[in-house]
Amino acid sequence: MTRQPRDTDVIVVGGGNAGFSAAHAAAERGRRVALLERAPRDEAGGNSYYTAGATRFVHNGLGDLREFVEPDERHARTIVPPYSAEEFTADLTRVTGGRNDPRMTELLVSRSADTIRWLAGKGVRYRLMYERQAYERDGGYLFWGGLHVGNVDGGIGLIADHTRIAEHEGVDVRYGHRVTGLVTGNGAVTGVRFETADGATGELTTESVILTSGGFEANPPMRERHLGPGWAKAKVRGTPYNTGELIFAALDLGAARGGDWSSCHSVAWDAFAEHNESNRELTNRLTRQSYPLGIVVNAEGKRFIDEGADFRNYTYAKYGREILKQPGSVAYQIYDATLRPMLRTEEYDMPGISVVRADTLEDLAHGIDVDATAFVSTVKEFNDSIAREATFDPTVKDSRRANVVPPKSNWSWPIEKAPFYAYPVTCGITFTFGGLKGDDDARVLREDGSAIPGLFAAGEALGGLFSGNYPGGSGLIAGMVFGRLAGSVA
Template identity: 35%
Template sequence: MEKKFDVVVAGCGVAGLSAAVAAAEAGARVAILERAPEEERGGQSRYTEAYLRMKSLTEVSDDFETHLAENGSGSIDPELVEQTATDPRGSSLTRSLSLADPNLIERFSDAAPKTIAWLQGIGARFDFLPTQFLTASQPRLLPVGGGQALVDVLAARAEALGVTFFYETTAQSLIRNAQGHVVGLYATARGQGQRELMGSVVLACGGFEGNTEMMTRYVGPRAVYLRPVCKGGYYNRGEGIRMALDIGAAACGEFGSYHAEPVDPRSGVSEPSIFIFPYGILVNADGERFTNEAPTTVDACYEPVTRRIFEQRGGMAWTILDARHTRIPNYRLGIRTDQPPVSAASIAELATKIGVPADRLQATVDSYNAACSGKDWSPLALDGLATQGLNPPKSHWACPLTEGPFHAYPIISANVFTFGGLKINPEAQVLDADGDAISGLYAAGETVGIYYGNYTGATSVLKGLVFGRIAGDTAARALATA
């Protein structure tokens, strides 16, 4: 069954909805595909608090472009990176390099405040609300009501503009004409078979964290120890990335990596994060420390620390705390799990309860305690209270664990989203392997690859909003000039 539109958007999170609304506002006839039923629409966007790395409604953080650029590639010839930055047209080699194009980063930064203003114009509200980070190095602007509020506002606007929604419908492959232009896509609808939806295509259907085969292929066999950070992640199975790569799209982002967040494996709630670990120690299944628990503020260190947890046997660790942490003001902000801690009157009893060797855990705690100065911490600021002569060291909040009851939380690495995706230009056009725009094909959100190494916190949702809007607007303008 064929249906004709001007723009077809795959994905109903904030990236896809932004694309659909922007295209419809420009006068295009728009369809949007959502794998989930209507009551679960929004993908991961509906579950996130949607932190935005902005210091005001009109300014991104001071380190916004720098952090993205510093974590924007692997080991690439620096001369090629410089050429990419100084010559936007470049060559077929530089245009298709797997790196975060400096021109794309600049567009991202410049367009973010305008996107916030656009969202305010359709009913979204923003504020600097409390976050789950007891210590933070960067500001976080939040939508009031979180990601769910953004999904609701954008979906309502799309519906008011006449956008057609296809629920329980999954994009499968792209349709090209004789000239190689993308002119539509094939999709499957639950109980209705295949659909043929014609129009320019915006791919905004997430990464591949919900696809065990792709996770194993790209991240590796240890991906079995990972899980999506929320139930919406299971809908993200990589079709958007795969179908574009199948027609020669350029890849970008670190395919073997993902955004890591420390969560409680016992919990089934959305994002049951454990950000209290800097105030205790982390031990593996052998009862031994393996990393610096507090190298800097928790918002800036939780990802590399969580990656170290993922490397441990079984992909799991325990954070061990004493009663001192319960006197930190608002300490519960750093504990999002709905499961209680394992509690015990002594370290030996705690070891028995959590299944680690009691002698090893006691020795670990004793060594740690001996390396602490005994001074009291300043828990809400970097205090420099470090261990002495301990390997690995602890740089801040190093107080001995002596006060019962002792608490333990299990931690695994959640996969918030995958890093690998498609390469786009600043107009959100998908590029081919020679760095040329594929006519009729656009992408936004986590279908786009931009991250390498350490994730630039609080930019993911913003990236989806910004490039979703750009993709929809670009697609609609291309129709007007065709």
């Protein structure tokens, strides 16, 4: 029997970090690769484009990192603690409450260092993230939180680098190609159906399809169905094109669900800034992530989270959910004049930021339309409960606790020096944690554990690593590791 020629060897669906990682791995094996991206070129890059580019991986400290990060004169005055495989594994297990898949975690952690160096060797540029992960101290810099490296120019730079590399490799990148379905034959996935921006339709045949088309975070009805009531109100931080159709198409073929379909990555997000969804100019700058330094109150003037429970890297992806639960799905980050200079400048000094400034706490409450008596009482109770004998040090868990309900476990500083600042925040959804179930090669599995021939998944489309929360920077490295695995065998 004569085999019909295929249009290409590997089809990658989705042009974000995971998709390009898969394409690079397949191309270096000599495979013909077509990458189909739903968005037009000027809107492409998936959620990866909107990130700060922070990437978590195992390393041995600054000497190890200097082999591939961009040079910086500050390196000579910088301390970067090593980040071990044991720490990475423990962080994943701790922040997900032990609901992370152990085998996926092992693969991610053990391959993280080699994978990031593989991409750096191809021309993806990295640097130390001074503005996000270090505080200046005694004329030098100390990094904290296990997340030290990011992309030059953030997610925008990451996608630019990926695109340049793919074009050099001869990957056939097709923009404005929405994959509308999977083609099957003899129990295997043999191609895709697509529709172009001008309405033309067609099919491409292939040996393997790798789904890197994201989760369902930009699909309000699916959010309501799987995450719960109220989730339609969340602001979409990233691409509007991650609507989950191909996850559901794979489920229709008998694929098994992987991971936690009831939770997602969600953050504190500017509530009232103009154009605060899918903003390709400001991207990640609409997050408000200096909350561990101050306090957060709801529209009733009451605190509702432990702002200092852990380093920001380990709490920020779950606190968006807590804001969504508050009256009006809005809250206010509160700082005083002492704390204000310590806030991340790229987020709190961005153009068009929502902020209220006042010379008294009463006036601040009026400015954010919160009951002044309740608000001032909350601040006074917080101030009076701080263990002031403990040293305030944002580079470590300093145990400077405020014994209120809920407590603030670290970094408690009194809100007492005028002027005072309130930053209104809401819930910004990043990506959903539920996806497809995969094996060690990112092959999509059925409920009985068998693989669907010809079908792979990576990135947000592959579930299992995260539940309820995640350690910052784990999403990008997961896309790289599992994208590379898929592309290495597809």
